Structures are given as structure tokens and as C-alpha cells.
Amino acid sequence: MNWNRRPWLLGLLLLVGLVLLASYSLTVGARHIPLPTIWKALVNYDPSQVDELLVQTLRVPRLLLAVACGISFGVAGALMQGITNNPMASPSIMGVNSGAALGLAVAMILLPDSSLNVAVLFAFGGAALATVIIMALANRNGSRMSPVFLALAGTAVSAVLLAITQALVVYFDVAQDLSYWTAGGISGVRMPQVLLLWPWTLIGVVMAVSLSKSVTLLSFGEEMAIGLGGHMGRIRFLAGVAVLILCGSAVAIAGPIGFVGLVTPHMARQLVGIDYRKVIPITALLGAILLVGADLVARSVAAPFEIPLGAITALIGVPFFLYLANRKGAR
Amino acid sequence: MTLRQKQFAVYSTVFLVLLLLFFFLHVSTGFTYYSHSHLLAILLGGGTAEENTVVFDFRLVRAVLAVLIGMGLALSGAVFQQLTRNELAGPGLLGVNAGAGLGVMILIFLTPIDQGLPIWSLPIVAVMGALVAAGSIYALAMRKNEAGGTYALVLSGITLTAGIHALQTLLIVLLSPEKFNQVNTWIIGNIAGNTWAHVLILGAVVVVLAIILYANRTTLNILTLRDETAIGLGVSLKRSRPGFLILAVILAATCVAIGGSIGFIGLVAPHIARRLIGADCTYVLPLTALIGGWLLVTADWVGRVIIAPDEMLVGIVVALIGAPYFLFILARKRG
Secondary structure, three states: OOOOOOHHHHHHHHHHHHHHHHHHHHHOOOOOOOHHHHHHHHHOOOOOOHHHHHHHHHHHHHHHHHHHHHHHHHHHHHHHHHHHOOOOOOOOOOOHHHHHHHHHHHHHHHOOOOOHHHHHHHHHHHHHHHHHHHHHHHHHHHOOOOHHHHHHHHHHHHHHHHHHHHHHHHHHOOHHHHHHHHHHOOOOOOHHHHHHHHHHHHHHHHHHHHHHHHHHHHHOOHHHHHHOOOOHHHHHHHHHHHHHHHHHHHHHHHOOOOOHHHHHHHHHHHHHOOOHHHHHHHHHHHHHHHHHHHHHHHHHOOOOOOOOHHHHHHHHHHHHHHHHHHHHHHO | OOHHHHHHHHHHHHHHHHHHHHHHHHHHOOOOOOOHHHHHHHHOOOOOHHHHHHHHHHHHHHHHHHHHHHHHHHHHHHHHHHHHOOOOOOOOOOOHHHHHHHHHHHHHHHOOOOOOOOOOHHHHHHHHHHHHHHHHHHHHHHHHOOOOOHHHHHHHHHHHHHHHHHHHHHHHHHOOHHHHHHHHHHHHOOOOOOOHHHHHHHHHHHHHHHHHHHHOHHHHHHHOOOHHHHHHOOOOHHHHHHHHHHHHHHHHHHHHHHHOOOOOHHHHHHHHHHHHHOOOHHHHHHHHHHHHHHHHHHHHHHHHHOOOOOOOOHHHHHHHHHHHHHHHHHHHHOO
């Protein structure tokens, strides 16, 4: 079926899929909670019931966080791939995650008692630093970023930032705090963190959607875009800001979760073509589904242990990405 | 002497002197201070029992290991770069560190805490893990196109390494805290805490493999030529490529098993050597080994003095120096 003509129908289907998956995910846990109880906890909350308390304080925040992170990473990846016209672009490959980690480490050292909001700001700063370094490297001599260059530069920048982070962490002895974050995933989140993340996610998504037409132009290539009347510098800058808002906030709260931003935009483009007005919303839905699903796996496979979310997404993402790359090579 | 030979003589002398200088600095650094002349006297056999223990069993072991690991990683990097005709290749990109790490982690995971491991077991599992990882990355990269396809190599290298890291994360969750610390220190890279037995194992591997590689330097040179030319010169690509790959992986994985996951030396050292002396393996291999040994002994020394009395793990120091150099290579290459 050609979804290109019926993006609304596809969106609706994905939304239904997300809702079904999310409801199932709410029932699964150390204690099985039936759907009617969950429904009652949502519409008519009674804190004296243990099950309803569990749903309200643990499971719903976690679900909302997974959805927000999926949307953030997916949309950020789509924006990056669009403005760089480069299929390898994504938050983890371009070093944004390592930058955010460095920012967090600095926040933990300078302001050990700071609120989460301040930590998120530092993570933004680190993520921005990483992005600026890579863009500067890539724009040297006006050379265009080849996919290989981007991937290698991202790896190297990541390695530098990671080394600095490790050095700081060892020196100031905050390893335990940070490793809690790097492996933490989204377990143990509470409603305040969720409320902190969602505004950023919404701002980022609104920016992405309003930029989507120009991003489509950019993805045709620079000359074409200028010829069609786009303002390259301004669009790149705004899209960069949107990426930072989305990645910085999501990474700061959920830790580095790779491959979502790399894989979902490819899937979306397969389904609805290259128009980013359709790609971005579809990517957001796919990202949310992927992360809610991955979180479900992470919680249930080795229960009562929890597997870090980043490991699950990598295990899904790696084969998919290799398949994608192979098919491209064959063409 | 040709010009090239003269250059080689000059450069190798320079790096040998640097190597010895920093080796001596490394040995003279530590908790107890010995004056330089006194240290020389101890090294030449004139120390008390306590001085001998400190200098020989602690400091010298570590310094010698640093040199050997640096040499081994650098040499294997040189071979990888020859095989793939790609100056960005190295043990790290080919998944050696990740694969060896996974092997080591599985071994630690399966061993009961209070049971010691035989000293040769870590290198063996590391080599096996690294062979699987590097073999699959190389096979994926080579299947898609001719040798030297940077795109395929980088792509499969980065993605498969990410996959292996994901498996490591899975294992880490299941580790007890004591084992986690053991694994974590290993992952970052740390040369301290080894014995002369480690030196013996690593020394044997490095020396034997270095001799084999040097004896086959002509074939290594030919492998960088086009496939048709290499075959025309009588080199069996089907045999020699996997052969060299296996040798280089064994070399790097043994180093990594003993020193921890140290990156970038295998990338940087051959690159410097080739910039100085050209592409001929006759000169590149020895120079690479000298540079690698010097770099790592220096990095380890820096790690010991920079935040004394604490210690910066050597893997961090190496990454702080090596990663910017890698970026410099990239920036020069321009896409």
C-alpha cells in the first residue's frame, strides 16, 4: 500500500498501535495489573488502592517518559538527517549524547546539590558543544560532510568528550552518580521529571514541524534549496536549536539511548517518502512505539533485573542498520 | 646509505632516546623517591632487598609492560592500515577492543568471585572475542566492495562495535558489584597490578609476532597495491590477507587483555611513522613500534604524575591525546 498518499491513515494506525502497546505495557510489571484497574486509576484515582497508586506514581510516569524520549530522539534524528542531507546523522553518532554526559558530569561537580532543571541546562550546554565542534570540523574548507566523515568525526568527538568526562569523574570522584545516569535508563522516574521533560519535547516538536517544509528543501541539497528560495543559514540554525532542545533534555533525563534517532527516520521515509511534513510526525510516532516497546522488553526479559534501555535499542538498531546499509550498497 | 636509510637512522635514534628517557622517568616516579644515580645503582644490582622489590617488581614491570603494550598495539595498527589501505583503520575500529572486552567480561561473569583465574586465561578469551569481532567486521566490509572501501569499513566497524557494547551493557547489569569494578577498571585501561609472568607472556607474543611481521614485510608492502598487481607479483590474497588479519588481532587482543581497553595508539603511531618515513614497511614497522612504545610509556607516566598521589588511568590519558590527533587526521583528509 502506498502510504505516501494516505499519511493520515498511517498516522492513525500508528497511533492506535501506540495506544494498544502502551496499555499493555501498563499492565506488565512485578505485579500484573488488569486494564480495568488501570482505567479506574486514570479517571477516578483512589490513592488508598495499592494497584492504583502503582499505576499513578510508577507506571504512568515511566510510560510518558518513554513516549517523550522516543519522540525526541526520533524527531531530532529526522531533523539532523534532513539538514545535513546525510543518512548517518543521528544524536548518538554525532556525539551529542557524549556532550550531554560531559555537561551532566560538570553539573555534578560544580553544583552537586543542583536541581534537575539546572542539570538539564548543563546537558544542553554539553550537547551544544559537541554539535558545534562537529559542524566546525565539517565546514572546514567548505567541504561537504560525507557520511563517512560525519560518522568518524562523531566517533572521535565522542571519544574526546568521553575521555574528558571520565577524567573529571575519576578526579572528582563522582563516578557512582554518573554511572547511575549512564546505565539508569528510565527506571525509577517520577512525575516531576516527566513534567520537566514534556515542555521541552513539545517545544522541539513544534519547532520541527514548523521547519519541516524548509527541511525538505534542504534535504534536496544546498544548491537546490537556495534556488528554491530557502534561507539556509537561518533554517540550519533553528533546526540545530530544535535538535539540541530535543536531545539535550531527553538525554539529560533518560541517559544516552542510541539508534532510535538513526533508525526511525529511515523507516518513516520508507513509508511516506521524502516530504518532511509527513516524515517528522510519522517519525515521532515510530520513535514512541519503538521506545515503549524497548522499555517493555527491558523490564520483562530478565525480570526482576532491568536491562538498560540503550542496550535494547542498540540490539534492535544494529541489525536493522546493517540491513539498511547493505541494501543501499546493493543498489 | 640511501637518503631513506639515513632518515630512518635519525628518526629511530630520536625515538629510541625518547623511549629510554621516558622509561627512566617512569621508573623513577613513585611513592618512594630515589635520586637518579641511586636508581641507576639499584637497576644495576646494587640495591637492598626492599629497594629491589619496589623497583623491579612494581615499577619495572609496569614500565616494561607499557612499552610492550604500546609496541604491540602500534604494530597491529600498522598491519590493519596496510590490509585495509586505510589510514583510519586501527584495532579499535575493527572491533578488537570491544570483542576482547566481551570475551573478558564473559569469563569474569562465569568465574566464581573467590576463584583466581589462571594468568593465561584472559589473553586467550580476549583473542577469541577479538577474532570473532574483527573477523565479522572485516568480512562485512570486504564483502561489499574491494579492499579500501572506507565507507563499508567504517559503517560495519561502528555499528558492530555498538552492538557488542550493547551486549556488554547487558552483561554488566547481571554482574555483582565486585566483578563490576574489576570489569570497569579493565574497560577503561590500567597497566598497574601485573607481574613478571604477564611480562613474559606479553613479551613472547609481541616479540614473536613482530619478527613474523617483519619477515613478511615485502608481502605487507605488496598488499597495499591494487589486487591485480598484488596477484601478479605472486601474492595469494586469499591466504595472506586473513593470515595477517589474524596475526594483528592476536597481537592487539593480547595487549588489550593485559593492559585494558586502550584506544588510539594503534591508529596514531603508524600514522606518525608513515608521515615521517614514507610507506615502506621495512622502515615503517620498526619506527611504528618505537613510537608506540614511547607514546604509551609516556602516557602512563603522565597519568601517574598529573594528579599525584592519585592516578589517572592510562586509557583516559591516551584518549585525551589520541582522539584530538584522530580529529586532526580527519580534518586534513577533508571528507
